[in-house]
Amino acid sequence: QQPVQSPQAVILREGEDAVINCSSSKALYSVHWYRQKHGEAPVFLMILLKGGEQKGHDKISASFNEKKQQSSLYLTASQLSYSGTYFCGTVWGRNTPLVFGKGTRLSVIA
């Protein structure tokens, strides 16, 4: 059961903010976020463990609401380099593999 990401796609102008959501139908152990540029491999952004933590990575941060079984990725003051497809990956138990969502395509335009 893949996690559900929303929106599927979003277009931003430079400097605008965006939020990408990732929801699971099952209780989560951890949530992973990756970004993939066109024609390249996915690149790790951050991991959030259950406990409701929030992490930051430059102007990209994320939260994890264990109770709601969802995570959100926040992109602040977007830059052209933020363009790509963002994937969340969810882990339901300590020894279960990562399951990725279908991705959110983010396009930042000048």
Add this chain to the structure above:
Amino acid sequence: DAGITQSPRHKVTETGTPVTLRCHQTENHRYMYWYRQDPGHGLRLIHYSYGVKDTDKGEVSDGYSVSRSKTEDFLLTLESATSSQTSVYFCAISAQGLAGQETQYFGPGTRLLVL
């Protein structure tokens, strides 16, 4: 750079032929994974390995087999390729695997076209 290479990087083959994709890593990571990526589906796990000769199935394992005879190499075989297996295949590694806290690093991918 996690020292992961995949070969070949591109391959065109015909329906019914066997195909083997290779993933090679240089850092002795215990866990290795094979994913396929298709438009509208994201990344889906095919098989993974947690050690030499230790493998398990992922969510889309039908039509695929894997082998790991050395720590550094993880092979994915399509016994009889079908057009539905046209995809981009990514190998990934992680240091400790399924603990839920481990970063996965991806190889550059292999584009496979089955005619």
